Structure formats: structure tokens, C-alpha cells
Amino acid sequence: xxxxxxxxxxxxxxxxxxxxxxxxxxxxxxxxxxxxxxxxxxxxxxxxxxxxxxxxxxxxxxxxxxxxxxxxxxxxxxxxxxxxxxxxxxxxxxxxxxxxxxxxxxxxxx
Numbered sequence: 001x002x003x004x005x006x007x008x009x010x011x012x013x014x015x016x017x018x019x020x021x022x023x024x025x026x027x028x029x030x031x032x033x034x035x036x037x038x039x040x041x042x043x044x045x046x047x048x049x050x051x052x053x054x055x056x057x058x059x060x061x062x063x064x065x066x067x068x069x070x071x072x073x074x075x076x077x078x079x080x081x082x083x084x085x086x087x088x089x090x091x092x093x094x095x096x097x098x099x100x101x102x103x104x105x106x107x108x109x110x
Contacts, residue, residue: 001094001097001101002101003098003101003102005086005098005102005105006084006086008084009081009084009086009102010102010105012077012080012081012084013081013102013103013105015077016074016077016078016081019070019073019074019077020074022070023067023070023071023074026063026066026067026070027067030059030063030067031056031057031058031059032053032056033056033058034058034059034064035056035058035059036055036056036057036058037055037056037058038055039052039053039054039055039056040052040053041053081102087099
């Protein structure tokens with residue numbers, strides 16, 4: 001089944017995808033620990049898929065602020081998508097299927 005999503009809802013979902021991608025990129029660049037922490041060698045029998053774990057300098061204030069901004073934006077967008085009046089036009093399983101369809105919809109305008 002195909003759904004005719006309102007353009008505003010599509011735009012919100014696209015923004016949500018982008019913010020989540022930005023969050024993943026930022027997380028990949030951050031130290032492994034928010035606070036400064038000593039690392040450990042893999043031989044200490046603590047799990048790490050990377051082997052030895054280096055010391056973590058912790059996040060800088062700028063990194064903490066950037067992560068906080070992205071999280072807040074993601075929460076606002078997720079709430080806006082999830083509470084859009086469009087969902088009230090569908091019931092039960094149709095609503096679930098439409099939600100999944102929106103998540104996977106082509107974000108390029110026709």
C-alpha cells in the first residue's frame with residue numbers, strides 16, 4: 001500500500017534522518033568516554049573489539065555541547081513526526097505500516 005504523506009511530515013522525517021546521521025558521525029569522532037578515563041590492555045581480559053583501549057581524554061565542552069544540541073534536536077523532531085495529525089487519519093496496523101513506509105520513503109521530491 002502507498003501513502004500520501006503531507007509534505008511537512010516528509011520534511012520532518014528527512015530532517016530527523018539527517019540529524020541522526022550527524023549524531024552517528026559525531027559519535028564516531030568522540031573519545032570513548034565522556035569523562036577522562038584510563039585505558040587498558042586487551043590482556044586484562046576486559047572486552048574490546050579493538051584490542052588495547054587507549055586512555056580517553058573525555059569530551060571537551062564543545063563536544064558535549066554539540067552532542068547535547070543534536071540529542072535535543074533529534075528528540076524534538078521525533079516528537080513532531082510521532083505526533084503529526086496525519087497519524088490520526090489511520091488506525092491500528094495501517095498506522096504502523098504507514099510509519100514504517102515513511103521511515104523508508106525516498107526523501108527526494110518528485
